């Protein structure tokens with residue numbers, strides 16, 4: 121494919137992604153306006169159509185949104201392509217399962233969808249959120265490497281801005297957040313797990329950690345801050361430099377995860393942990409969380425544009441592109457050899 125057509129495709133994807141975000145904003149207003157009751161059915165599916173498939177005129181868009189909002193207020197929307205979100209009406213606990221085969225890698229569209237859902241669940245007054253995966257043996261392989269390899273700069277900037285957005289929303293979330301780590305969780309996957317208040321990991325041949333150095337790249341400051349806040353400074357120093365991928369037993373030993381249980385017990389363990397956390401007065405719990413996390417959040421909030429500029433300038437260096445290209449090729453080779 122020529123560079124020009126790649127650029128065109130990227131621009132179209134970016135426009136779609138922006139549009140889907142705008143659609144959601146309208147949609148949530150309409151939803152509230154209709155006076156629908158959150159949690160109207162037990163375990164109702166709560167999914168938004170995150171991928172706008174075509175660029176519609178404003179009128180058509182609005183009528184489509186209204187129709188969608190009507191459906192939403194009654195019961196639910198259909199299955200989202202990338203996420204499976206359900207809410208338990210009695211407890212107000214949402215379960216968000218990532219389902220982006222083959223490895224739940226975070227592309228721009230996927231991150232946008234995650235942001236939209238976090239906002240939605242928060243505005244619906246959900247008290248708890250379980251983040252898990254529908255894919256066997258995979259929590260998330262982290263960032264979609266092809267977003268960073270031979271990128272279109274405008275899309276690359278949007279990609280990083282959306283990742284920042286997702287991290288800010290999740291790390292400071294008012295909801296009780298629990299990660300159900302039933303599969304591998306390298307790099308960005310580990311970051312998402314660390315943003316949660318509690319991590320339950322399945323035992324077995326799985327790994328978790330910030331392995332960026334193995335790709336020849338550097339985890340940015342807010343990734344390493346999140347790790348330091350989770351495992352402490354000394355362990356983070358070692359882990360970041362070595363790009364350490366921990367086994368579940370190693371991870372629990374250093375506090376990277378809180379519990380390791382057999383795969384079949386993950387759901388029950390998450391449920392009983394959530395029940396414990398739900399007993400704590402919500403306001404006091406959230407303020408306590410923010411007391412500890414706000415300085416870390418502020419550090420990025422005060423430097424977002426600079427962080428995007430640093431990321432773009434770093435990733436587009438020839439030497440970094442070469443490392444990413446080699447890493448991608450090795451991944452593909454390994455996958456083909458299976």
Ligand SMILES: CCCCCCCCCCC/C=C/C(=O)SCCNC(=O)CCNC(=O)[C@H](O)C(C)(C)COP(=O)(O)OP(=O)(O)OC[C@H]1O[C@@H](n2cnc3c(N)ncnc32)[C@H](O)[C@@H]1OP(=O)(O)O
Pocket residue numbers: 222223225258260261262263264265266304306307308309331332335337338339340341430431434435448451452453454455456
């Ligand atoms: C000076 C300071 C400035 C700082 C500026 C910032 C610098 C940049 C910071 C960037 C931070 C980056 C964060 C990241 O998250 S990078 C991504 C890191 N992820 C990984 O290394 C994981 C790679 N994947 C794996 O190890 C395995 O896939 C995994 C263990 C997760 C699963 O193994 P499994 O055997 O089940 O699956 P396969 O390996 O066969 O993979 C299946 C297909 O998926 C493709 N794949 C895998 N991971 C990714 C990915 N992250 N992105 C894109 N594609 C991925 C893989 O190639 C296979 O594809 P094919 O079937 O087509 O071959």
